Structure formats: structure tokens, C-alpha cells
Amino acid sequence: MKIGCHLSVAKGFKHMGEEALQIGGNTFQFFTRNPRGGKAKALDLEDLQQFKELAKANQFATILAHAPYTLNACSASEATRQFAWRMFADDLQRMEQIPNSFYNFHPGSHIGQGIEAGIKLISEMLNQTLTVELKTMVLLETMAGKGSEVGSRFEELREIMDRVQYSDKLGVCLDTCHVYDAGYDLVNDLDGVLEKFDRIIGLDKLKAIHLNDSKNPFASHKDRHEKIGQGSIGEQAIFALINHPQCRHLPFFLETPNELSGYQAEILLLKNAYREV
Template sequence: MKIGCHISVAKGFERASKRAFELGADSFQVFTKNPRGLRPKKVDVKDAEAGRKFCKEHGIVLVAHTPYITNLSTPKEDLHEVTIRSIREDLRIAECYGAVGAVVHCGKHVGEGEEYGRRRMVETLDIILDEYDGPVKLLLENTAGQGSELGLSIRELTEIRLSTRHPEKIGFCFDTCHAFAAGTWVPDRFDGLVTEMKETGYLEHLVAIHFNDSKAPWGSRKDRHEKIGKGEIGAEALALFLKEEAFQGLPVILETPVDDEGEYAEEIRYLHKLRGEDRQGA
């Protein structure tokens, strides 16, 4: 299992790669550009190559994350065009960095209804992926169900993937906090979650896990991340993910709230401890 965390890429991708290593991370995640903006970003090719080489030398896995502001289900033509352009660019940036996947949030139907939202989401994914043939998979992330968000359940996500023209270019990223807040995962029914992932075909296309406790209670539909063991889910329930054979080898990314990235070193050690490992230093 590749346990890691989210790292800022503000000082360059190579620096982010080295920072991940310093913190004891075996994986890390970066935003492709400003998470709350859609301004195009020019990649420093030399920096990207150096960071990619460093990750390869140290066996570190990278996951990329696209900006929050895109909406795969928007009825607005201007935002639809920008979303397509932006995510195509995100995939190219992720490829330059050597990422295994680029996480994207599912669409919001913004009052047009779930049927419209799913149809529009599939249409948008088709347009995006018609023009991308690289190795990076676009990873659909399950949502907490805030507002008009789609993609709460395992079954809905697998159905969306299979409805596209390019299911082979799409994978999944599972967020523990989102599933708990959406009410689609009950901590004392962990085996049922794994079984559903297997039976629907979700598991074979699962590429990454976002590993977060939840400040909000079960079924609240509020996306509020918390440090591991400090929230409503609890360390005992979350440890099941770390010990589950079906998830071994996957990047497990902490997105818990920190004032400084340095705090992740202690939390990464804690996750190894929950797995039954004693990893000293970071």
C-alpha cells in the first residue's frame, strides 16, 4: 500500500516530489493548477521531467487532482466549454508529471434533475476523452452529495463509466469521508462495501483512495474532512481499509486538514501503525 498525502506544487513539481519523500510518503497528490480557478497553466517541462525521474527512483506514485470549479453536468454552455478545455489540459499536465490518474469531481445538475445531470456528464466525458489517448486515467470521485452533486454510490459511478464511449479511459478514486457523509458506507458494514465494489466491477478500476475522517456525522451530506481518528468515522473503522487485501498496492492519499504539510509526516506514521507496521522517522 502506497500511503501518502496532498502536497503543494507551488514551488515546482520536483520540489513537491522531494517534499513527499521527506515526509515519508510513498505516494502524493498535486493539483494540476489552481484548485479554484480555470486559468490555463504552462508546464515547466524540465521541472516535470526531474520530478518524474525522482519519483521513479524512489518508487513514489503520483495522483493528480483537477480544479473544483469544473462541472461535468453544467447546463451552461460557457462553463461546459471551459470544463472540457480545462480537464483536457489537466490530463496532459498529469501525464507530464507521470501521474497514474487525474481525479475529477462528478457533475452537479444545478436544478436540472439527476437524469439530465447523468446524461450531460456522460456527454461531457465523451467529448473530453475523444481527444485524449494518453496513459493517464480520468478518475471519477464519489461525492458527499452536497447540493445537486451526482456520483454518491458505487453503482451509479460504475453505470456512468459504462455509459461512456471510453470506459477504458476512466477509473475511480474512493473518498472515505465522502462515502460516510453520503450515507453510502456504514462503518460496521465494511465487508458489504468491498463486496459491492467487487460485484459491480468498481474494484478492478479503482486507482486511488482519498483517506479522510469526517467532521460531519453519517448521512449528513456535508464534505468536511478531519484528521484520522479525530472525526465521526474513527481510526478503528478506517484501519479496515489499510488492512484490506483488495486495496493493497493502491495509493492512499491523506487530504486531512493541516496548518503545515509537515504535520502529514506524523499522520503517515500513524497510518502505518494502524496497519500494524512500525515505521520510524520520516
């Protein structure tokens, strides 16, 4: 099973790798910079090399970098968009130091401009930034649909991809809390949700899963993560997802409200529920 959680990059990549191993993981997610800010810490190439050696020795799955929440590619403010586009380009340039990794971002909020305008602006950023040489896989995250978020419907993610020249560089990270809150019933119709994803986007584009329970009820269009088994999704639905033939091979990343000990307990719970084939 490929599983990890969100860790702090502050102490470096080797430290994150060691923490992941300590709690039973074999991958991890991290913010590329302060999630509420814009400045990124300079990469320590020696630390990065030590992590690569650790990851190879321990057969790590693909790691996932998460863009900061301040990145809004489809803001109504041109200054905010330009800031986002610069940050996105800088992050991708840095991620090329860790080839074949994932870079995940929230598509953004159109702030009253409308979904179509938001999709157009997000696609423009991707067309400006993605190149044929890029080794990092960029992931669009499924969203809950709160406010003016873009990406709560599979059709919206498909339309973004259709407008991007190098769409082979794009994939999707499915967030269980987000899709459930958006109105995709993972609890009672997991097969139907995955069939719809396949028909609209294609399961070959599903590259990673954020495993989260939800504090809110089905189709609430909120975004409040809960610990596994303590929310409205429930552990049985999560167990069904991690064992589903179309998902079980993917890397799973916990974003539940936990400290390391809580993540360790959840990783053990999920490993025990994971059926080897």
C-alpha cells in the first residue's frame, strides 16, 4: 500500500522521509512554501540528495507537493493572478529537482466572474507554464464547491484539460472530503462515482487520492476535513475506496486533523484494512 500524510518541509526532505518511515508511511505530501504566504525556502540540494537515497532504499512511492492556498489562478484581480502564475512557475522549476513527482494545486475561485471565465484563466496559466520537457506531473484537485470554487464538478476539470496543449502533463488528485461534499456519493455509490469519473475525465488521469473524512453531511459544499471514521463518510466507505480495483494501486495522502501520532494510528488502521492481492 502506498500511503503517507502531510508533513512539514521546514526541517528538510530527508527529515520528512524519516518521519514518514517512523509512522509507517512510504510517501508524504508537503507544502512548497508557507500555505498562507508566498516566499519559498531555498532548496538544500545536499538534503535533497540524501532524501533521494533514503527514498530509493525504502522503495518510496511518488511524493506530492501541494501549492499554497494563496495561489488563485483565476482571481478577479489581475495582480493576484500574476502573483499566482509567478508562484506556479517557480514551484514547477523547483520541483524539477525531484523528477517524476506530483505537484497538486486547487484550481482556484473565480470570484464572481463565472465558471467559464475561471476555467479560461486557469487554462491560460497552464498553457503559459507547462512544457514538453516537464518531468513533474501537475495535479488538479477536486474541490467541494464552496463559494466560487472551480473544480467541484468533473466536467470542469475535463474542460480545463481540454484547453491545455500539454495535457499529458496533467492529472487529478481526488479528495474524498471534497468530492463527497460536492455531491459525489462515495458512501452509497462508489462504483457509480468512479464510473462517472472515468466517463468524463478518464481513470488514467487519476494519479493520487487525498484520504479525508468530512465534518459535514453529503453534498454540503463545505470543506472541513475530519479524522478517518469520525465524519459523515465513515471508515467503511474509506476502506472500500482503498481496496477498489481502480484505486488500490494509487498513492494515498492523509490530510486529516492530526499530529504525527494520529497519522500513525490512521496509517495502521488503513494498512490493516488493505487487502493484499
